[in-house]
Amino acid sequence: MSLLSIRDLCVAMGPQEILRGVSLDVPDGSIVAVLGSNGVGKTTLMRTISGIYRGRQGSISFAGQPILNLPAHRIVALGLCQAPEGRQIFSNMSVRENLVLGAGDAGPGELDRIYTLFPVLAERLRQNAGSLSGGEQQMLCIARALMRRPRLLLLDEPSLGLAPKLVALIFDLVRRIRAEGVSILIVEQNARAALRIADHAAVMEDGRIVLAGKAAELRDDPRIAEAYLGGHVHG
Amino acid sequence: MIDPYYLQQLAIGLSLGMTYALMAIGFTLIFGVLNVVNFAHGEVYTIGAFAGLVAITAFAPPFLAVLFLALAAGAAAGFSLERIAFRPFRRFTDEASLKSRAMRESTLLSSLAVSIVVREALEIVFGSEMQPLPFEYMINAPVQAGPVTLATGDLIIFGVAAAMLAGLQYMLKRTRIGLSIRAVSNNPLGARYVGINTDRTIVMTFVVGSTMGAAAGILVGLYYGAIFPAMGFIPGVKAFVAMVMGGLSSIPGAVISALILGVSESMATTFLASGWADMVAYGFLILTLVFFPSGLFGAGRERV
Ligand SMILES: Nc1ncnc2c1ncn2[C@@H]1O[C@H](COP(=O)(O)OP(=O)(O)OP(=O)(O)O)[C@@H](O)[C@H]1O
Ligand SMILES: [Mg+2]
Numbered sequence: 198m199s200l201l202s203i204r205d206l207c208v209a210m211g212p213q214e215i216l217r218g219v220s221l222d223v224p225d226g227s228i229v230a231v232l233g234s235n236g237v238g239k240t241t242l243m244r245t246i247s248g249i250y251r252g253r254q255g256s257i258s259f260a261g262q263p264i265l266n267l268p269a270h271r272i273v274a275l276g277l278c279q280a281p282e283g284r285q286i287f288s289n290m291s292v293r294e295n296l297v298l299g300a301g302d303a304g305p306g307e308l309d310r311i312y313t314l315f316p317v318l319a320e321r322l323r324q325n326a327g328s329l330s331g332g333e334q335q336m337l338c339i340a341r342a343l344m345r346r347p348r349l350l351l352l353d354e355p356s357l358g359l360a361p362k363l364v365a366l367i368f369d370l371v372r373r374i375r376a377e378g379v380s381i382l383i384v385e386q387n388a389r390a391a392l393r394i395a396d397h398a399a400v401m402e403d404g405r406i407v408l409a410g411k412a413a414e415l416r417d418d419p420r421i422a423e424a425y426l427g428g429h430v431h432g
Numbered sequence: 433m434i435d436p437y438y439l440q441q442l443a444i445g446l447s448l449g450m451t452y453a454l455m456a457i458g459f460t461l462i463f464g465v466l467n468v469v470n471f472a473h474g475e476v477y478t479i480g481a482f483a484g485l486v487a488i489t490a491f492a493p494p495f496l497a498v499l500f501l502a503l504a505a506g507a508a509a510g511f512s513l514e515r516i517a518f519r520p521f522r523r524f525t526d527e528a529s530l531k532s533r534a535m536r537e538s539t540l541l542s543s544l545a546v547s548i549v550v551r552e553a554l555e556i557v558f559g560s561e562m563q564p565l566p567f568e569y570m571i572n573a574p575v576q577a578g579p580v581t582l583a584t585g586d587l588i589i590f591g592v593a594a595a596m597l598a599g600l601q602y603m604l605k606r607t608r609i610g611l612s613i614r615a616v617s618n619n620p621l622g623a624r625y626v627g628i629n630t631d632r633t634i635v636m637t638f639v640v641g642s643t644m645g646a647a648a649g650i651l652v653g654l655y656y657g658a659i660f661p662a663m664g665f666i667p668g669v670k671a672f673v674a675m676v677m678g679g680l681s682s683i684p685g686a687v688i689s690a691l692i693l694g695v696s697e698s699m700a701t702t703f704l705a706s707g708w709a710d711m712v713a714y715g716f717l718i719l720t721l722v723f724f725p726s727g728l729f730g731a732g733r734e735r736v
Contacts, residue, residue: 249624273627285622287615298615301627341626 200225200349200380201246201277206255206265208238208245215241217404218255222397223349228371228381230391230412232425233401239384240282242401243353246382247279248272260348273301278342279351282384284334288327292318292337295326299341311340314370332363336370343374350374352383356390368394388425392416400425436579441698443577447586449694450593454648455671456678456686457600458510458641464617464681465637468539472513472547473645474668480506480646481653481663482554488569495569499592499650506646510638517542518638519631554661563659571654585655592651596644597687603640604683613637617681666710673717679727689728692716 201223208216215238223229233239244250246257248269257265264272278299287295296318297305312319315336321329326337335355342350352371356364368390375381385391392398392412399409400421408420415421455477462470483505484498493501521539571585603610612633615623623630648667653659674693678685693716697709704711720728 247625249621268629269624270627270629273625278627279625281621281625285619285625287618287622289618290611290614294611294614298611298623298628299626345627 198225199223200260201382202258203242203246204256206242206245206257207253208241208250209253210250215404216245216252219401219404219406221399221406221409223380223382224397226375226378226380227396228375228383228394230388230395230398231382231384231401232386232388232391232398232421233384234386234424237401238404239401240353243279243281243351243382243384246272246351247277247281273345276345276348277351278345278347278349279353280335280338280342280355281351282353282357284338286326286334286338286341288325290326291323292326292329293322295337295341296344299344301345303345305344307344307346311343314343314373315340332359332366335359335363335367339367339370339374343379347379349380349382352381354384354386356385356387364390388421392421437702438699440580440582441702442695443580443582443586445695445698446691447589447593447694448698449691450589451648451652452667452670452674452694453687453690454593454596454644455667456674456690457597457683458645459671459675460678460681460683460686461613461617461637461641463675465613465620465634466518466539468518468536469543469672470513470518470638470641471540471544472517472550473641473671474664475547475550476506476509476513476642476645476664477649477652477667478554478661478664479509479550480649481659482558482563482661483646484650484653485563485565485659488566492566495571498569498654499647502646502650503643506643506649507639509646510640510642511635513543513546513642514635514638517546518634522631522634551661551664558661560661562657565654565657565659569654570657571651572657583655585651589651589655592647596647600640600644600683609633609636613640670713673713673720677716677720677724677728679729682727682729685727685729689716 199222203219203221206216206219207214219242231239231242241250245252248267252265255265256263259275259277262275264275287298296308296311300307317333318337318340321333326334329337339352339355355367359367364387371381371383372394383391392415395412397410398412398415399406401407408415455473458473458476459470480502484502487493487498487501518539521535571588572583575582575584575587604614612628613636615628616630616633620630649664652667670693671690674690675686677689693713697712700709700712
């Protein structure tokens with residue numbers, strides 16, 4: 198069964214069409230990766246799912262409920278949370294306050310679980326979020342989104358700008374989060390790493406999905422290898 | 433030994449500064465969440481004073497009830513103000529509108545329009561003169577504190593304002609709505625991603641800020657016995673100056689600046705005719721804008 202189901206989604210900013218009929222499914226319990234080069238509309242897709250942008254046409258349903266153009270806070274309350282591009286943490290507030298805000302109605306009950314997933318954050322609870330390193334900020338961003346116990350977690354380029362070691366750590370975390378029963382939709386430019394952890398993947402070009410399938414199959418697809426894996430089939 | 437006269441002026445200045453601080457907090461909170469100046473804030477102060485006055489003339493309740501009614505009127509005024517003058521312009525959420533100065537200027541003008549309408553309406557109903565106040569409600573009985581003679585009003589204003597500031601601090605640090613207000617000030621987009629209802633948070637910001645502004649209005653009204661439709665203008669300007677001196681969106685900065693302003697004005701009356709005391713605020717404003725464009729306490733502090 199699909200937890201998230203997107204059909205023919207069109208999004209425009211003024212006269213400019215950015216998504217031109219995107220359809221995508223996230224089966225319950227799976228990791229789905231969206232790949233694509235800069236400016237093809239990946240973030241626009243993620244923002245529209247979370248209710249930040251409005252869709253012009255099409256439909257999005259989450260756990261059987263239509264959510265397209267619902268206000269963002271209602272979508273979060275349904276258990277669909279995002280660690281957005283640019284992190285968007287509250288840099289002037291403490292790490293703990295960031296996490297508590299992420300929890301919303303759920304209350305701070307999740308803090309202990311978060312500390313086991315992200316031990317670095319546990320040591321920095323009283324520190325200003327803006328004073329964290331880039332990697333720590335990314336972890337805070339993901340942790341904040343997990344505080345609500347979401348059923349679906351959206352990750353928009355979580356590895357952007359991080360050193361290779363941290364990238365590996367983040368991908369490892371993504372696996373562990375899924376193991377706890379959270380479905381994941383992840384946007385990545387690091388296609389190799391994304392295809393390694395994903396069950397399904399879709400490739401976007403110019404506001405459309407041009408290729409979709411099982412991650413294992415896409416890994417061997419010469420078109421993918423050419424465009425996104427630097428020409429080598431296996432990494 | 434300091435001349436008791438200066439101690440007295442200091443005490444008066446601090447209580448005056450506290451009323452500016454209560455006002456400045458409203459400006460600062462609203463600037464924090466919306467990045468716009470609320471030009472109708474002075475009228476909220478006036479509404480607080482008039483709500484108290486109406487209550488007094490209608491059924492002469494005890495002082496605390498007058499204060500409470502004034503605060504409730506301020507809260508209601510803040511709520512309505514947001515609905516009428518600010519929310520309609522938030523329909524435009526596309527990138528171009530969010531960045532455009534025209535959008536910000538239009539809310540500026542709509543709040544100015546509300547302020548004019550409120551003032552004119554009060555003048556039609558009450559007339560533009562000072563309203564008579566029953567003597568027993570005035571809070572200007574002399575109080576001897578050692579060598580210094582104060583008025584009950586100085587103490588009441590200081591006490592009420594300090595309690596409200598402490599309450600505000602508690603709210604901003606410890607409660608859901610307070611954290612949400614700070615979150616929206618810090619990162620409005622991030623606030624939407626964590627599921628904060630930003631519209632509701634903005635309304636609450638207006639309610640909190642306006643409640644404090646209305647408190648200042650009724651306290652000053654009862655202290656000086658001067659309640660009239662245009663009474664909010666000068667304190668509004670002073671509070672605006674305090675906000676700018678404090679760095680636009682820092683509450684501690686605004687409060688400290690408001691106290692500096694109050695004390696400076698009160699001291700200045702020693703050397704200047706009282707009509708010139710207003711020049712102090714304008715002087716501070718010009719000095720701040722020329723030498724400390726990001727506020728006396730530097731930029732980069734926490735907003736709200
Ligand atoms: N709010 C907006 N207003 C106008 N244009 C926008 C807006 N958001 C996105 N766009 C445009 O939509 C296109 C797709 O942007 P988007 O951010 O979705 O790309 P992306 O695939 O996430 O790119 P990247 O890999 O660089 O993050 C770009 O051309 C961008 O300029
Ligand atoms: Mg993007």
